[in-house]
Amino acid sequence: KQEVTQIPAALSVPEGENLVLNCSFTDSAIYNLQWFRQDPGKGLTSLLLIQSSQREQTSGRLNASLDKSSGRSTLYIAASQPGDSATYLCAVLNAGNNRKLIWGLGTSLAVNP
Amino acid sequence: GAGVSQSPRYKVAKRGQDVALRCDPISGHVSLFWYQQALGQGPEFLTYFQNEAQLDKSGLPSDRFFAERPEGSVSTLKIQRTQQEDSAVYLCASTPGGQGALGYGYTFGSGTRLTVV
Numbered sequence: 001k002q003e004v005t006q007i008p009a010a011l012s013v014p015e016g017e018n019l020v021l022n023c024s025f026t027d028s029a030i031y032n033l034q035w036f037r038q039d040p041g042k043g044l045t046s047l048l049l050i051q052s053s054q055r056e057q058t059s060g061r062l063n064a065s066l067d068k069s070s071g072r073s074t075l076y077i078a079a080s081q082p083g084d085s086a087t088y089l090c091a092v093l094n095a096g097n098n099r100k101l102i103w104g105l106g107t108s109l110a111v112n113p
Numbered sequence: 114g115a116g117v118s119q120s121p122r123y124k125v126a127k128r129g130q131d132v133a134l135r136c137d138p139i140s141g142h143v144s145l146f147w148y149q150q151a152l153g154q155g156p157e158f159l160t161y162f163q164n165e166a167q168l169d170k171s172g173l174p175s176d177r178f179f180a181e182r183p184e185g186s187v188s189t190l191k192i193q194r195t196q197q198e199d200s201a202v203y204l205c206a207s208t209p210g211g212q213g214a215l216g217y218g219y220t221f222g223s224g225t226r227l228t229v230v
Contacts, residue, residue: 004155044221046220046221051216091219099146100158100172101156103155
């Protein structure tokens, strides 16, 4: 059974720091992995989608990497800003499970001015 | 439309009341999903539609939960005789591809926050 773990559960950093959020999964048979952002009381905003054949994806100050064989993904945020404060969730799409996303519990990020 | 739209944004229901939650997916998206997110938890899968066909409803917690997508576009999640444990955010997502096209990311709506009192 696929399990997704995110470390750390919470992170507080001063503005301007570069930071790394980690996501690990137990079953490497995935189609893709997606990083989302969730603001309090809001829905999910897709940040980056990495296909199983890809190693990384970049969007602005965000870079996500995928090492499928070791079951790991990292989300790198460069030059963090207070507006980056949110919960970051990773989700994997398993091969053969009828398109259900399997989710981590998220990393709650606070970027302090 | 430009994104996935859900209504209402907030719903307070008295215990035992029936509720209906609406999802308008991105136009032309084949696949539609409902997820339930309890406070402090990740989303939990409820059900999946490919066009009008409900291909997976294994995540629905009980027979009080019912979902439909009769014309393959708008979907409604209905909860009968609501209980306090039904309080959660209900999220809808859509993707362009169907069962055989798994390379697309999921676009989520803003969710409906249901509070049962």
